[in-house]
Amino acid sequence: MSLPSSLGQLVEEAQRLSGPLQNTIRDSIVNSIYTTAESIAAGAVTTGDPERTDWDRKIDNILTSPVWGFPIMLGLLVLVFWVTITGANIPSAMLAEGLFWIEARLTDFFMAVNAPAWLHGFLVLGVYRSLAWVVSVMLPPMAIFFPMFTLLEDSGYLPRVAFNLDRFFKKAGAHGKQALTMSMGFGCNAAGIIACRVIDSPRERLIATLTNVFVPCNGRFPTLIALAMIFVGGSVALSLAGAVATLAVAGLVVLGIAITLFVSWLLSKTLLKGTPSSFTLELPPYRRPQIAQVILRSMLDRTIFVLTRAMIIAAPAGGIIWILANTHIGDTSILAALAGWLDPFAQHMGLDGFILTAFILGLPANEIVLPILIMSYVSGGAMMELDSLAALRQLLVDQHGWTWLTALCTMIFILCHWPCGTTLFTIQKEQHRWRWTLLAVAIPTAMGIILCITVNYLAQGLGLI
Amino acid sequence: MGLTYQSTGKLANREAFDVPVSANEPVIALAGNPNTGKSTVFNALTGLRQHTGNWPGKTVLQTKGIFIHEGQQYTLVDLPGTYSLLANSVDEQVARDFICFAKPDATIVVVDATCLERNLNLALQVMEITEQVVLCVNLIDEARRRKLNIDTGALTRALGIPVVATAARSKEGLPQLLESTAKVVWKKIKPRPNLVQYIPEVEAAVSLLEPKVKALLGNDINPRWISLRLLDGDITLIKALEKFYGQQKVKSVREVFA
Structure with missing residues (x-):
């Protein structure tokens, strides 16, 4: 006789004993524990103000109500983006002006010491300029957006969002907790994918992992916001600009969530079949956020962290792009050749070769897609002073023929394309299978290409452009 | 003489959980529901002396750290935040297995002072596995703000284990928590948990x-x-x-x- 069978005998004995109680024993045990806990708590807690404790429940009834839950959620989303977009405009312009004034002085200095042109090009027009763009385009929106997001997180609102979205994920055949991992994806997709560990079923965890990239992360938000500010907003009357840009970003986020649900549904109906498992979601009590700490933490943990990472990657990338743009084979630069090769395909998607090149070269981090694009547009070509967002608009529209459709397709592709290097590395580490990592690249990329082509041809066919 | 067979045998399972095996290095587990400020307690006690990894064989994050109290080093293991130990999820299994098989020298159960009746479920379940339990009633500042009065003396009597009220955010009550935990570890206090009576x-x-x-x-x-x-x-x-x-x-x- 070996242990498993003897343990087995013990189990049989237990089954025999619990026989008459069979189906009710677990409930009965849990019930006894609950009633004991309740009576102990009742004996130890006295409340001086019974009215107050019900506040949470009252707020919950409104924030998670079937009628008001969604309008309030959308309203808050729009409010956050509106404050970010209108608030970031002025500091962004001021930062750009200041940083490009410094660039001019740097150029003066290089001229004064008779530095070779390539050194000036590499260091100032390459490295410094991309750094300046990363800082002036990304810092102001982040400094406004992240504290507000952290505030919502701290006050306890985000779990309510998960609660509201739960039934949709259920319907899509996914796990309700995916609403939580998706919310984390707004911060960082790699973090969102690590958060997928909270989902126990491997099937549902995989669905959450593969679809996490459909919500724009920290690295992509500033680019979306910047494009919306200089473009979508810029194409209408000035007084409406902020509002239109806000709606564009909010609309894209909603689109991202819709795509998440759709792809989850598709996966659970085809590749990853199964029924969703249930779970308990506790809504934590509302807490008054510690404002000073929120600002400090979101500054240190997110703003500075994301900005530093972007700068660390942008600096060498800027240099490399400058080299690619200024190394000529025959009479075209390597960058132009690559862009030219990609251009025919990119045109179908409503983009151009340079934009697609920027996305490919931006694989290490989404933060640097826009700086790379600007770099490849500017360097080698006509040198111009980019000292404000208006100048950036001029560069894109007047010199490179962007239309609102180009901007829209670019924003869609920002939302749907392959995950960044860090995220892919994380997926590989969490799932240990190359096929899932490859699928994580293929699904959003295919989605982005299809969407861009559809939008492009639809707009052209309808004569909107 | 070193360790006797008896003591190595008892603590040998700790090896499987990647925590110190020696009887001279006490191991303390930190259990609690999510959103009770358990991590704040953990951070306040261990500071920067932390180490994160995975629980052996599980994709669940394991955080452990050390702290020194009156010259003695302790290892503190942050268990996954769970509502029960009834093994409904991997997190609950991990927490249960650690308390059950690694046999920590003491288990601190962190509960939210503002919703005791829900949080005590976990404490009662931990007490069924081990007597070496200390209850940490955290967020006591929040409870005060909501005009909730928690009678720790009544809790101690009802549960039969040491109870300490804390506000980990402002470090209130943490010295007392360490004091009680150390006493439980070194058997200067012998908790006598009052267990749940079933039907x-x-x-x-x-x-x-x-x-x-x-x-x-x-x-x-x-x-x-x-x-x-x-x-x-x-x-x-x-x-x-x-x-x-x-x-x-x-x-x-x-x-x-x-």
Whole structure:
């Protein structure tokens, strides 16, 4: 006789004993524990103000109500983006002006010491300029957006969002907790994918992992916001600009969530079949956020962290792009050749070769897609002073023929394309299978290409452009 | 002399959880529901002396750290935040297995002072596995703000374990928490948990099963608790028992079922 069978005998004995109680024993045990806990708590807690404790429940009834839950959620989303977009405009312009004034002085200095042109090009027009763009385009929106997001997180609102979205994920055949991992994806997709560990079923965890990239992360938000500010907003009357840009970003986020649900549904109906498992979601009590700490933490943990990472990657990338743009084979630069090769395909998607090149070269981090694009547009070509967002608009529209459709397709592709290097590395580490990592690249990329082509041809066919 | 067979045998399972095995390095587990400020307590106690990794064989984050109290070093293990130990999820299994098989020298259960009645469920379940429990009633500042008065003396009497009120955010009560925990570790306080009494039918079944469990597995793991789990048909615990006790118990099996 070996242990498993003897343990087995013990189990049989237990089954025999619990026989008459069979189906009710677990409930009965849990019930006894609950009633004991309740009576102990009742004996130890006295409340001086019974009215107050019900506040949470009252707020919950409104924030998670079937009628008001969604309008309030959308309203808050729009409010956050509106404050970010209108608030970031002025500091962004001021930062750009200041940083490009410094660039001019740097150029003066290089001229004064008779530095070779390539050194000036590499260091100032390459490295410094991309750094300046990363800082002036990304810092102001982040400094406004992240504290507000952290505030919502701290006050306890985000779990309510998960609660509201739960039934949709259920319907899509996914796990309700995916609403939580998706919310984390707004911060960082790699973090969102690590958060997928909270989902126990491997099937549902995989669905959450593969679809996490459909919500724009920290690295992509500033680019979306910047494009919306200089473009979508810029194409209408000035007084409406902020509002239109806000709606564009909010609309894209909603689109991202819709795509998440759709792809989850598709996966659970085809590749990853199964029924969703249930779970308990506790809504934590509302807490008054510690404002000073929120600002400090979101500054240190997110703003500075994301900005530093972007700068660390942008600096060498800027240099490399400058080299690619200024190394000529025959009479075209390597960058132009690559862009030219990609251009025919990119045109179908409503983009151009340079934009697609920027996305490919931006694989290490989404933060640097826009700086790379600007770099490849500017360097080698006509040198111009980019000292404000208006100048950036001029560069894109007047010199490179962007239309609102180009901007829209670019924003869609920002939302749907392959995950960044860090995220892919994380997926590989969490799932240990190359096929899932490859699928994580293929699904959003295919989605982005299809969407861009559809939008492009639809707009052209309808004569909107 | 070094360690006797007895002591290595008892603590040997700790190796499987990647925590110190020596009796001179006490191990303390930190359990609690999510959103009770458990991590704040953990951070306040260990500061920057933390180490994160995975629980062996699980994709669940393991955070452990060390702190020094009156010249003695302790290892603090942050268990996953769970609502119960009934093994509904991997997190709950990890927490249960650690308390059950690694046998921490003390387990601190962190509860939210503002919703005690819900949080005490976990404390009651931990007390069924081990007597070495300290209750940390955290967020006491929040409770005060909501005009909730928590009588820790009444809790101590009702539960039979040391109870400390804390506000980890402002470090209030943490010295007292360390003091009580150290006393429990070094057996200067011997908690006598008042266990949950179940309905008569369940209690009758437990009293029949308990002696057999004791004979097979000894007193290492609380036989009453194992009996309860066997009665409610917890497959995951049976598997864990096989894993941790498979080899050692083959002999005693014959004595029980001969």
